[in-house]
Amino acid sequence: LIIVATLAIIAATIAIIALSPKCLDWWQSSPIYQVYPKSFRDSDGDGSGDLKGVQEKIDHFVYLGVKTVWVAPFYKSTLKDYRYAVDDFRQVDPSFGTMADFENMLSALHDKGIKLIIDLIPNHTSDKHNWFQLSRTRTDKYTDYYIWEDCAVVDTRVVPPNNWVSMYGNSAWEYDSVRKQCYFHQFRKEQPDLNLHNPDVNKEILDIISFWLEKGVDGFTVDAAKFLLEAEHLRDEPQVNKTQPPNLVTSYSDLYHDYTTTQVGMHDILRNFRQTMNKYSREPGRYRFMGTESNDHNMVAKTMLYYGNSFIEEADLPLNFYLYDLNKDISGNSIYDTVDLWMRSMPKGKWPHWMVGNSRNSRVASRVGKDYVNVLNMLLLTLPGTPTTYYGEELGMMDNPALNENSYPSAEYDPSEYPEKTPMQWDSSLNAGFNGGNTTWLPVNQDYKELNVEVQMQEANSTLNLYRDILNLRKGELPLHRGWMCYAFHDPNIFAYVREIDGLNKVFMVVLNFGAPTSVDIKNKVKDIPAQAKIRLSTISANNGKSVNTENISTQRGEGIILEYKTNKPLHNKEEFKNSCFISEKACYSSAFNLLYKNC
C-alpha cells in the first residue's frame, strides 16, 4: 500500500510539474529602472554623469529591489543632449567613460543579478558618423546608406523634394553641399535617417546588435521604431487641413504621416532584429529582451502590431506611452480608460507595459502633480505587466523650475530646456551627492536637501520606502505578479481593481484615488467581498494593517490602498465581470502542493 501511495504521489508530482506554467522571465518579474547616465552619478567630478557613476550606485537598485536597469544612450556622440544622434554605435562617448567602464558596469550589475537593457537606434545616425561622411561622397556601398534625393535650388533657396516635415516642424529635407542633394531627417538635421530599404544597412544594425549582445547586454529597446521606413515614392503627405496653404505647413501635426511612419516591411525589419537577438537567447537563462519605442497616440492598434502575432515573434513588449501622456486632468475615470485602452487592445497572451515618465517628458510630480506620485507608483507596481520607472520617480523628484520644459525644443540642444534631467538627488551634501565637484551640467533642483535618497531612506512613510514596500509585496504575493486583473470600480475619483489567481483564495484589491476625498461602497459592486478587509499597504503608512469596512472605503486625494481578503468566488468566474477581467499568462495555484500549474 505504501508503495502504491508513493507511486501515486510521484505520478501526481510528475503530472503537476509537467503541467506547471513557465516562470515569469526576468523582463516580466522586475520593473525596469531607466537611468539617464548623464544625470545619475558623476564619478569624476567633471559635472557630467558617467558609467562608473552608475556602477557606484548599484546598491540603490538593490535597495529598491529592481532587477532590470535600462541605461539611456551613452554612445559616441558630439551632440550635447539626448545622445540619440550617434557618431559610432560601437564606442562609449568619452564623457561617459571607456568601453572598459561599460564592461565593468555590466559585470557589476550581473554580479548582483541585475539585467542591463540599452537603446538600439536604427533609424538614424549623427551627421558625424563615418557612414554619412562616406555617403555624402558617394563612396561604394555607402552611397545608398541614407535617403538622398535631388532637390532644386531656386535663387539660392533649396526646394525640398516634397512636403515632409521633421518632428521639429521644419522641412525634413536638408541640402548637402558636398553631395549636392537633399537628405531626409525625421528628427534634427544633424540626424540623417538611415535607408533601411538597403539590405547592407540592415546588416550593419544586425552586427551592432550582435556586438552588444556578445558583450553580455540583456536586451534592447528599439528607438523610433515607427520611423524605420519611408515610402519610396516620396509623395506629399496629406494635409490635416486641406485648405491650409502648403507653404504654411510647418508643424508636424499639420500632416498625416502616411508615408513616413509604419510602412509595409517595417515590422519585418524589426522581426529580423529579433531573429538575431533570439540566437543569443538560446544560452540557458540568457533570454535577450526586445522592446520597441513608438508613440502612436490615438492609434493604439498600430502600437499593438509590435507584439508580433501567433506565428512570428517581434517585441516582447512595445513601450506604453498612454499613461505617459497624462497630465493634470487626471481622474479615476481617465486612469481607468488609459489602462483599459491597453488591456483591451493587447493581443491575447501578451504582456503589458506601463510607464508614467521618461527622459523626453516632464516629470510626473510636475506634470501630474506631487499629490499623485505615490498613487501612480502604486498603480504601476500592481497592474499586470512590466512597469518602468524613470530615475528619481521613486523619490517623487520634480522638474527643476529654473528650467523650462518643451517636449520638442526649437532651440538647438539647450540644456536649459531639460528640467526633467537634473542630477539625481542622492543626499543633502554638495550637488545632492551627484558629484563632489564644482559644477553640474544642469543645476541641481533646489529642493534636494529635503528630497533625496538619504533622507527618504530614514522616513518610513517616504515615497522611496513606499516604492520599495509595494515592490516587496508584489514579489511576495502571487496574485500581484501573476494571474487575473479585474476592474472593480471607477468614477471621477476612484479606480479600483482586483488581482486574483485561480486556486488561491487570497485576493488583493487596489483602490486608488485620483480625485477628491471620497467614500465608496465596494461591496455593493463586488457582492462576495467580505464585510471587512485588511489594508495590506497604504500610501499612508500609518494605516497599514488596519481593517476597513468594504461598504465604506474612504480615501484622500492621491491615496492608494492595497486591500487583502479571502474569497472562494473570484471575479473572473462571474458572468457580470466577464468583460472586466484580463489575463496575460494563464496559471492556477494548488495549495496542496504549493505549485502553479496550467490547463486549469
Next chain:
Amino acid sequence: LIIVATLAIIAATIAIIALSPKCLDWWQSSPIYQVYPKSFRDSDGDGSGDLKGVQEKIDHFVYLGVKTVWVAPFYKSTLKDYRYAVDDFRQVDPSFGTMADFENMLSALHDKGIKLIIDLIPNHTSDKHNWFQLSRTRTDKYTDYYIWEDCAVVDTRVVPPNNWVSMYGNSAWEYDSVRKQCYFHQFRKEQPDLNLHNPDVNKEILDIISFWLEKGVDGFTVDAAKFLLEAEHLRDEPQVNKTQPPNLVTSYSDLYHDYTTTQVGMHDILRNFRQTMNKYSREPGRYRFMGTESNDHNMVAKTMLYYGNSFIEEADLPLNFYLYDLNKDISGNSIYDTVDLWMRSMPKGKWPHWMVGNSRNSRVASRVGKDYVNVLNMLLLTLPGTPTTYYGEELGMMDNPALNENSYPSAEYDPSEYPEKTPMQWDSSLNAGFNGGNTTWLPVNQDYKELNVEVQMQEANSTLNLYRDILNLRKGELPLHRGWMCYAFHDPNIFAYVREIDGLNKVFMVVLNFGAPTSVDIKNKVKDIPAQAKIRLSTISANNGKSVNTENISTQRGEGIILEYKTNKPLHNKEEFKNSCFISEKACYSSAFNLLYKNC
C-alpha cells in the same frame, strides 16, 4: 583490400547522399496548366464546361507531360462570368457539377500523378453570400464582416465616405438600403470586400483553406492579394493629377492606391493562411503550394514581398504578371528586360514564375502575335522556375474575333467581351469537340477545323508537339530544370541565354528571335563556346539535330532554338558574366556517381 574499398565506397555514397540537395518539389518540376472550366470540356452538352469535362480530358495533361493543373473558380456563384464573386466557398456551382464530381476529378488527377491547385478568394464574396445577408441586417458577429461606413444622402444622391474608386472606375462605395450604410467594393458592386481586420473573418478563410485541403487539394493561388486590407482612416487617396477636379476622378488610374492596396498587416494575413497550409504539408509527399496573385505593375518590389523572407514563409511564388503585360511591341531587348526585372528583384534562393496569359487578358497569339507563340512557349519552358500555360496556349489558340477584348469591361458580365475564353478546340467535330450539343456558352473560334488538338497531334511540327517536346527535353536534361541561367546575348531581335549546372560539361543555349531575321556571332560574346553546336530542338522541327556555326547563328522572326554543346568553362564562373547569372537552388552534378550534391 576489397573490404576497405567496399567500405570506402559505402562511406562515399553516404557522404554524397547526405550532401545531396533536395529534389525539386512538384510545384517546381512541372508547368502549371490553367483550366478555365467553363470553356474546357462540356460533359453534359448544356453549353457550359464542367468538372466532369476536366476529368474526361486528363489524357491531354498526360500527353503534354503536365503534372500540375490549376482549375479556375468553380464555386457557387450567381454571376455569369469570372466566377470570382462567390456565394458559397464550400459548394460547387451546379453549372460545374456536384461536390462528388469535384472529388472524382481530384481522385482521377491524383491517380495520374497530377496535382490540383484551386483559387482562394479571401478579398470579397458575392452580395448573395449568406455572410453579406447577415451583415446588412447587423446580425451578431457578421455585423463587421464587411467594410461598412455611413454615407450621406443629399437630395436622394448618395455621397460616398471618400474618393476611393473600384477597379471599374466608379465609386468603390455602394449604398445598401437595408443597412442604410455604404459598403466598400474593390471590384464590382456585387462583390463586397470582406473586412480582414476582423479576426472572425480571418478564421473563416482559414476554415475554408482547411476544408479544401482536407479534400486533398494540393494548393491555392490567393486571388487579389494586394487588396486584402484597406486603411481604417478612410482618407481620400491622392490624385495622380492634383489639378483634376475631384468630381472628375472616375478612373482607377486617376488615383494612387496608397490606402486600398498593400497595407501594413496584409502580409501577416497571407502568412497566417500559409501557416494553415503548412499543417497539411507535414504529410509525407503532400506539400501544399501557395501562390499569390497581385499585379503591381511597375512596383516589382511590392510583388517580391509575397515571397516572404529569411525567417517567415509566405507564398512559394507570387504569380509573375510582367510577361503577361507584353504586347505587339515585343523585341529581344524587351523580353530580356522583363526576364531580368524578375531575376534581379527576386530574393536570393527563391523560385521564379513565368506566365504569358490567363483568363483575364487577351490570348498571347492575338495580343503578341501568332508568330511568337512557339518562341514564347520555348522561353517559358526553358527559363528557371515554374511556367504557367493557359488552356489552349499549347495550341496557339487565338482570341475569337467575333468578340471584343476589354480588360475591365464596363458592361455587366457580357460574355461577348471574353474572346480569350472561347471553348477549347479538341478536334474538327461539332463545336470543336467541346461538346456534342447544340449550344456553347461562347461561340467556338471559326479556326477550329485547322487549329485543334487532334490535328496538331498528327503534325510533327505543330505548336502542341513542340510544347510537348520542349517539356520532355526539360525533364530529361538536368541543366534545363536546375542550376544556372546566364544571359548570353540580347539585341532588338535576339534574346539568348545559357542553362548550365556545376560539374556537368553539357550546356544548353537558348536562342530566341523576337524581331527580324538575323544572324548573330554568339562565339564573339561567349568566347569558350565550341565552333559548332548541335540544335537539340528548334521551333522548326526540320532543323532538329543539325549542327550550327556558333559564329553565325541565323534565326527567323519567331524562331527559337535550343543548342547543346560541351564546355568545361561554365559562364557563371567567369568574371565578365558575374552579374549575368542567377541560381535559385544551388546544386552540382557528379558524373562519377550520377548524383546531385550541394556544398559545391
